Amino acid sequence: MLQVLVNSLALGSAYALLALGFVLILNAVNAVNFAQGDLVMAGGFVAVAFGMLLPVPGIVLLPLVLVVMALIGRALAAVAYFPLKSRPPVSVFISTIAVGIILQNLANALFGAEPRAAPPLFAGGLVELGGIVVSRQALAIIAVAAVMIAAQYVLFQRTALGRRLRATAQDREMAEALGIRVNHVIAATFAIAAAYAGAAGLLLANTFFVTPTDGGNYILKAYIAVVIGGWGSVPGAVVGALLIALFEVMLPSLPLIVPGLAGLPGASWLFSQTIATILLYLMLLVVLVVRPQGLFGEAVQRRA
Amino acid sequence: MTALLDIADLVVGHGPVTALHGVSLRVNSGEIVALVGANGAGKSTLLRALMGLVPVTSGEIMFDGTPLTGPAWSRARRGLGYCPEGRRVFPGLTVEENLNVAAAPGASLDTVYKLFPPLANRRDAPGWQLSGGEQQMLAVGRALMARPKLLLLDEPSLGLSPLLTDELLARLRAIASDGVAVLLAEQNAAAALEVADRAYVLHLGHTVDDGSAADPGLRQRVREGILSAKGLTSG
Numbered sequence: 001m002l003q004v005l006v007n008s009l010a011l012g013s014a015y016a017l018l019a020l021g022f023v024l025i026l027n028a029v030n031a032v033n034f035a036q037g038d039l040v041m042a043g044g045f046v047a048v049a050f051g052m053l054l055p056v057p058g059i060v061l062l063p064l065v066l067v068v069m070a071l072i073g074r075a076l077a078a079v080a081y082f083p084l085k086s087r088p089p090v091s092v093f094i095s096t097i098a099v100g101i102i103l104q105n106l107a108n109a110l111f112g113a114e115p116r117a118a119p120p121l122f123a124g125g126l127v128e129l130g131g132i133v134v135s136r137q138a139l140a141i142i143a144v145a146a147v148m149i150a151a152q153y154v155l156f157q158r159t160a161l162g163r164r165l166r167a168t169a170q171d172r173e174m175a176e177a178l179g180i181r182v183n184h185v186i187a188a189t190f191a192i193a194a195a196y197a198g199a200a201g202l203l204l205a206n207t208f209f210v211t212p213t214d215g216g217n218y219i220l221k222a223y224i225a226v227v228i229g230g231w232g233s234v235p236g237a238v239v240g241a242l243l244i245a246l247f248e249v250m251l252p253s254l255p256l257i258v259p260g261l262a263g264l265p266g267a268s269w270l271f272s273q274t275i276a277t278i279l280l281y282l283m284l285l286v287v288l289v290v291r292p293q294g295l296f297g298e299a300v301q302r303r304a
Numbered sequence: 305m306t307a308l309l310d311i312a313d314l315v316v317g318h319g320p321v322t323a324l325h326g327v328s329l330r331v332n333s334g335e336i337v338a339l340v341g342a343n344g345a346g347k348s349t350l351l352r353a354l355m356g357l358v359p360v361t362s363g364e365i366m367f368d369g370t371p372l373t374g375p376a377w378s379r380a381r382r383g384l385g386y387c388p389e390g391r392r393v394f395p396g397l398t399v400e401e402n403l404n405v406a407a408a409p410g411a412s413l414d415t416v417y418k419l420f421p422p423l424a425n426r427r428d429a430p431g432w433q434l435s436g437g438e439q440q441m442l443a444v445g446r447a448l449m450a451r452p453k454l455l456l457l458d459e460p461s462l463g464l465s466p467l468l469t470d471e472l473l474a475r476l477r478a479i480a481s482d483g484v485a486v487l488l489a490e491q492n493a494a495a496a497l498e499v500a501d502r503a504y505v506l507h508l509g510h511t512v513d514d515g516s517a518a519d520p521g522l523r524q525r526v527r528e529g530i531l532s533a534k535g536l537t538s539g
């Protein structure tokens with residue numbers, strides 16, 4: 001039971017990094033970055049590539065992945081956002097989809113379509129903690145993601161750059177009229193968002209492998225997390241991501257946790273990944289109908 | 305006196321904004337200049353053009369001896385403090401964060417809190433929780449944190465009670481005595497003329513009158529002009 005919980009928490013915290021980046025860009029430029037899922041995939045392959053060059057654990061590769069991905073995020077802003085910034089937000093949807101497709105094909109050309117694995121953060125294998133056996137990688141993912149989520153909070157709430165990032169997200173023209181170079185701030189937001197997606201890629205690419213077409217799945221997860229959590233809400237994105245992962249991992253494992261369920265007719269059909277995905281989308285629809293502002297939906301003003 | 309701001313034949317005429325048809329105007333260092341006129345006269349457009357937020361068609365703006373050009377952030381850093389119509393405080397930032405986000409090197413929160421004591425008690429409140437008067441104080445204080453040479457104030461009286469308006473405008477004297485010039489766009493001409501040194505009257509994108517704010521003749525003409533603009537003098 002606890003083992004399953006640790007696994008879903010690990011998956012959820014990686015999703016949380018991805019969803020966080022998605023929300024930061026959403027708030028900064030009021031546009032959806034559909035390349036966010038492909039940035040996770042790119043981060044996975046960057047980790048794979050560094051892993052081939054340097055035989056070191058993933059945690060050592062993490063800073064390198066963050067830097068490379070931040071540069072990719074900066075480039076994404078330059079090609080997919082700035083040329084279109086005075087166009088309707090839908091233009092940015094399309095340009096980021098285009099960048100996502102380019103990343104996919106680039107990864108395919110460089111690494112091929114076979115699943116690849118990045119090195120584990122510290123070490124593979126299992127560890128016994130107070131009587132339960134859990135995977136080392138899952139614990140490491142949770143720890144790294146927690147540190148990164150805390151770092152994002154401190155950066156945004158406690159630093160001068162964070163104040164400028166939030167002010168720009170809330171009223172760009174006013175921020176500029178107060179002397180803030182909003183284009184730099186927006187470029188920094190893209191860099192941070194891509195770095196966080198890339199970190200998620202590194203975290204996931206050991207347990208779940210990485211293939212060039214992974215992005216579509218991840219962007220859907222981010223999108224659902226943000227809708228469930230509340231469009232534009234940063235804590236909502238984190239909670240939404242954790243809920244999704246909990247659901248994805250817990251539902252197929254229910255018969256293990258509650259042995260009585262396994263005897264039910266159709267149990268293997270009901271408690272499966274497929275049904276979990278279907279129910280997840282149904283849950284999304286229910287949220288959209290019943291509580292369109294999401295769990296953390298508040299007045300628009302509070303969104304940053 | 306040297307002119308801090310010298311606008312010559314400014315023409316703005318794009319899109320949905322109120323056009324300006326050749327406005328000329330000067331603000332000297334440490335002076336409070338009122339820009340009065342009815343809604344739609346072009347007051348906000350003039351201030352937005354100064355900040356670089358709307359494109360200028362022709363004309364020249366000199367600020368502190370050199371032409372005023374470039375993006376809004378560079379104009380702010382050259383010494384323009386902008387307090388827009390509707391205040392536009394950052395709703396998700398606290399009072400203190402609103403002030404700090406605009407701070408230039410050497411700016412001090414205490415100066416603003418001394419000028420507007422109610423803000424000091426609300427320093428941790430988010431912008432969206434503030435009353436209209438508090439938001440206005442914050443918007444002025446935020447503009448001052450950039451340590452401007454010229455404060456551009458757009459309709460500070462909007463939505464404030466007459467008492468609050470008087471209190472706020474009275475603060476402008478203290479601001480000006482610290483060497484900050486003020487260009488005050490106000491529909492409430494009577495209140496603006498009380499506090500200003502000089503005034504310009506803007507009507508449908510033209511400067512139609514100007515003079516000392518204390519000049520009874522100007523005050524009379526402003527009063528009549530506003531009444532006629534409202535169509536109240538025919539009867």
